[in-house]
Amino acid sequence: MDNFKTSDLRGLLRDASKPCVSIYLPTQVTAPDHHQNPVALSNLLRKAEAKLPDSEEGCSGLLRPAWKLVDDKAFWKGRSAGLVIFASPNQFRSFRVPVELPELAEVNEHFVLRPLFPLLTTNSRCLLLTLSRNRVRLFEATRYEIRDITPATMPTNLKSALNTDQVDRGSQTHSAAQGTRGKQAAVFHGQGGQADTVKEETTQFLRMVDTPLRELGIDRTLPLVLAGVDADVASFRSITRHSHVVDERVHGNMDHLSDHEVHQLALPVLASVSARRQKKAITRLRELNGGRVTNSIRDILPAVHEGRVDTLFVRGAEKEWGMYFPDSGLVQIHPSREPGDDDLLEVAAIETACHGGTVFTVETDELPGDSPVAAMFRY
Numbered sequence: 001m002d003n004f005k006t007s008d009l010r011g012l013l014r015d016a017s018k019p020c021v022s023i024y025l026p027t028q029v030t031a032p033d034h035h036q037n038p039v040a041l042s043n044l045l046r047k048a049e050a051k052l053p054d055s056e057e058g059c060s061g062l063l064r065p066a067w068k069l070v071d072d073k074a075f076w077k078g079r080s081a082g083l084v085i086f087a088s089p090n091q092f093r094s095f096r097v098p099v100e101l102p103e104l105a106e107v108n109e110h111f112v113l114r115p116l117f118p119l120l121t122t123n124s125r126c127l128l129l130t131l132s133r134n135r136v137r138l139f140e141a142t143r144y145e146i147r148d149i150t151p152a153t154m155p156t157n158l159k160s161a162l163n164t165d166q167v168d169r170g171s172q173t174h175s176a177a178q179g180t181r182g183k184q185a186a187v188f189h190g191q192g193g194q195a196d197t198v199k200e201e202t203t204q205f206l207r208m209v210d211t212p213l214r215e216l217g218i219d220r221t222l223p224l225v226l227a228g229v230d231a232d233v234a235s236f237r238s239i240t241r242h243s244h245v246v247d248e249r250v251h252g253n254m255d256h257l258s259d260h261e262v263h264q265l266a267l268p269v270l271a272s273v274s275a276r277r278q279k280k281a282i283t284r285l286r287e288l289n290g291g292r293v294t295n296s297i298r299d300i301l302p303a304v305h306e307g308r309v310d311t312l313f314v315r316g317a318e319k320e321w322g323m324y325f326p327d328s329g330l331v332q333i334h335p336s337r338e339p340g341d342d343d344l345l346e347v348a349a350i351e352t353a354c355h356g357g358t359v360f361t362v363e364t365d366e367l368p369g370d371s372p373v374a375a376m377f378r379y
Contacts, residue, residue, distance in 0.1 A: 025084075097144075126140075127223065281358070297348065304357075
């Protein structure tokens with residue numbers, strides 16, 4: 001799986017060479033259907049080649065790297081929901097992505113990027129912390145991917161953090177007052193004392209886990225999802241100073257699970273968090289009025305270019321064809337696609353993501369009014 005990031009988006013946007021080929025292939029991940037993936041890619045490459053202008057400089061061999069992938073058995077071992085290929089005279093990029101894709105072979109003056117918007121929507125990002133005395137991990141997770149970001153300063157197990165190998169809990173003792181011969185007597189505790197010690201150690205350890213969340217450069221505005229057994233999660237929840245701990249949690253012991261298995265268990269919680277944040281943003285959009293919100297693409301595009309859009313809402317499959325001229329701020333809207341047109345909704349979404357804004361893809365009935373787009377401004 002490849003991690004498609006905003007930096008990749010910027011690199012594709014900076015490419016001024018033409019033509020730009022965009023290949024989108026929904027891939028099969030289970031046998032025997034997955035053997036059809038190279039065949040399906042071949043068909044899309046032929047469609048793209050048929051659209052390439054023979055006379056244009058730089059077209060010769062443009063898709064040669066893509067054709068090499070067709071016969072690359074090692075490449076096809078990497079399973080994913082979709083494959084994306086971008087090719088131009090200046091670059092060739094391929095991404096195996098975890099989102100469902102349309103089948104597409106497009107040749108244009110710009111790359112087609114809209115199907116990748118789900119990977120760029122920051123509303124689904126969460127911190128995911130797996131908790132136990134034996135193994136702690138911190139992830140950044142979305143509905144589509146998970147990445148281990150455990151800081152070096154975060155202790156990952158209690159033994160190494162507190163050096164408990166040196167402690168013998170078979171007999172818990174401490175010194176008491178002097179005995180009859182002038183020596184301090186040892187006071188022995190039963191199982192109750194041992195249980196108290198274990199609880200105190202766990203609390204101390206979890207405080208050490210919490211500290212990097214506050215001190216390091218981790219985005220503290222991200223929701224924090226906790227994963228683990230009841231006792232560990234409850235203890236951490238009672239001491240953490242992270243201000244966005246999610247009520248839902250991932251149940252169970254995560255010690256022996258892979259990152260992928262942890263992600264699969266966390267998916268229902270991640271989806272719930274994402275849906276709740278989107279609903280909250282839509283509610284805020286409906287409540288705001290005046291100069292802080294607009295549903296006019298003519299107003300949105302200049303604002304996006306200036307970095308003033310905080311949150312953009314785009315209706316899923318709709319398109320708005322036209323041209324935008326950043327230098328003058330002029331926006332031309334056409335009832336149907338004309339030569340040289342761009343999808344203005346895609347332009348707005350890309351620029352919003354590149355300026356650090358949030359992009360939501362919404363259903364038709366979720367936005368007020370008839371416009372396929374709406375925006376909330378930072379100022």
